[in-house]
Amino acid sequence: MTNLNPSVYFVGAGPGDPELLTLKAYKIIREADVILYADSLVPKQILEDARQDCELIPTGNKTLEDIMKIMVDRVRNHRSVVRLHSGDLTLYSAIQEQILRLLQEEIEFHLIPGISAFQAAAAKIGTELTIPDLVQTIILTRVSGSASQVPPAEELEGLAAHQASLCLYLAARHVKKSQEKLLQFYPSSTSVAICFRIGWPDEKILIVPLEKMAEVTEKENLIRTTLYIISPALNTQKSSRSRLYHPQHSHLFRPNLLS
CATH class of the missing domain: 3.40.1010.10 (Tetrapyrrole methylase, N-terminal domain)
Known part of the structure; x- marks a missing residue:
């Protein structure tokens, strides 16, 4: 029934x-x-x-x-x-x-709706992709392939210029070209999480500098179901606090009684 x-x-x-x-x-x-x-x-x-x-x-x-x-x-x-x-x-x-x-x-x-791979990957890594005063934007994108073309206005170079947390889907077969484009805007030391088959028994997450992204991908023979997360949030030790829970920040549910 x-x-x-x-x-x-x-x-x-x-x-x-x-x-x-x-x-x-x-x-x-x-x-x-x-x-x-x-x-x-x-x-x-x-x-x-x-x-x-x-x-x-x-x-x-x-x-x-x-x-x-x-x-x-x-x-x-x-x-x-x-x-x-x-x-x-x-x-x-x-x-x-x-x-x-x-x-x-x-x-x-x-x-x-369901959980996306970028969310599951960030959770596995144990990081937040939007850190106050460092990065507040997440870009979800892909590169052009045989099955689908990216519009010219959304080419990787234009998106990388923002230096946001960039989640790159369906790009393992084009990893060398992608790395070249990303290096035009991100420092070569920027951390990249190479996330293979997130949530599967053979899941693999490798965090490497951007300059090693293609090399490690090819060494590990990762050609399918791989997500790349390129973000300054992955290698920061910066202590940054959200204003939302700061004692000096008042709002509707927590008015500043001293003012």
Whole structure:
């Protein structure tokens, strides 16, 4: 017995660790009639609590047309469908093209966000990527590849000029070119966290100077599922305090009674 409506549920599975699923995502996965999942990006442990009679469909060998046909067919046959994506739905998940087709078919859908790899990686490293008086901006980006092109206004050089905490997705195959562009703006000693398959059993995190980013990536043979975090926040010993909890800072819930 399921409480889910016959519709499509786009679910962010997080970076790989089943315990990083949101409670809402877990409940929906547990109740779904059908689950389509990106088998190369979503570990099978995420599916362990799916119903025994749930139809599990890997999509690694399927086209968009194949996937949409299955989803539309199952919903029209009064079944609840989960489209399970890695990470968070708002980043490089290619859900927009699926949403447009569902709208054309007048199929109801819901979006359930997940934890992104950059959040899980920062937590594993034990750092905050926005430190007062040092860096207050996080940029999430990628480099152009065979499957997708970055708009000219968002090329890496322009973004690196901000010297913010820069999270670089889908770049391992272009690491030399990326390093060259980053070195134009970040000091060569800037720390880079090379984060391979965050949340998976074979997870690996290496923190190296920016000038070693490409060398270490190639030495470790990291060509897929690698995230780079380039940030002054990774190698700072600066003691900096937020004003929010400072005793001299008053606000609505903590008025300054001495003033």
